[in-house]
Amino acid sequence: MSERHVIALAGGTGDLGRYIHEELVKDDSYTVALLTRKTSPPPSTLPHTTVHTTDYTHSSILQILNATKATALISTIRCDHVDFLEPHKALVQACLDSKSCKRFIPSEWAGDIESFPAIPRFYAETRGPLREYLKSIPKNDLQWTLFNLGWFMEYFIPAGKSYMKLLPGEFPFDLEKCTYAVRGGGDVLQSCTFGRDVGRAVAVLLGVDEWEPVTYVSSEWYTMNEAAAKLEKFYGRTFSRTHRSLEEINAALAAAEKDPSTDPLELAQIEQWEVSGATACPREKTLRQREKYFSSLKFVTIDEMLKMGKEMDHV
Structure with missing residues (x-):
């Protein structure tokens, strides 16, 4: 068997990680090579893994990359505001060096x-500058891709059934309370992907010689109204509905622009993300890349995810 490549994984103890x-x-x-901020991290229970403490400075990351001879670095670090850019630029610079x-x-x-680079706004403020920084790097110095998937499909199953933490208030369905927050008309196309399928796709993509600047996967395209019908049929319950119009969403965004301390800002931005269609991976490009990169994978559907969530302790 050939020698295994070392993949450095930042944020690997979190949900997607x-x-x-x-x-x-x-x-x-x-x-x-699992990167963690914990000062005394426990050893990993998974095989073929080493654990490395870092403060996410350039020197700390570079030392780990060189010591492990890592060939690729993946980040699942989620910090939505000022804490995002500095550690990610350090990750990039460490790769370059x-x-x-x-x-x-x-x-x-x-x-x-x-199609929607500025939605949600907190992504434009954090990921936007990093995207421009990456574009400035010569391709021969660093190969990179921006990986996207829509919503995580695990949000359709009860809490505790997966690694993904549910997003009460952000995702329009609350399974525990049997509620559905209809945003706009609920008929804008969305897409979603099972988190474990994302992991499988990343593993496959690492074996590909040339990457495109943006990579998409999507298990399924649907509207929230269609998802509501699936959930009500599967769980045998009627979900009570609240309604949030486009005018109300836009008013919340405008109010938060004037006074950020009011902070339904992030929720309004998530609502805008949903009703704009920015959550839906572009179908033509996504299917082309599925054929090009991921033809060996079978992606889990919403119906299959619901069944898995009911039958298994953990998916």
């Missing part, structure tokens, strides 16, 4: 960032 970690070490091609790590996947994990 755990899926990516598990899928990478299942592949005979990879081991994982390292002896072996010349591939990078930053923390995007969103929707159609090409």
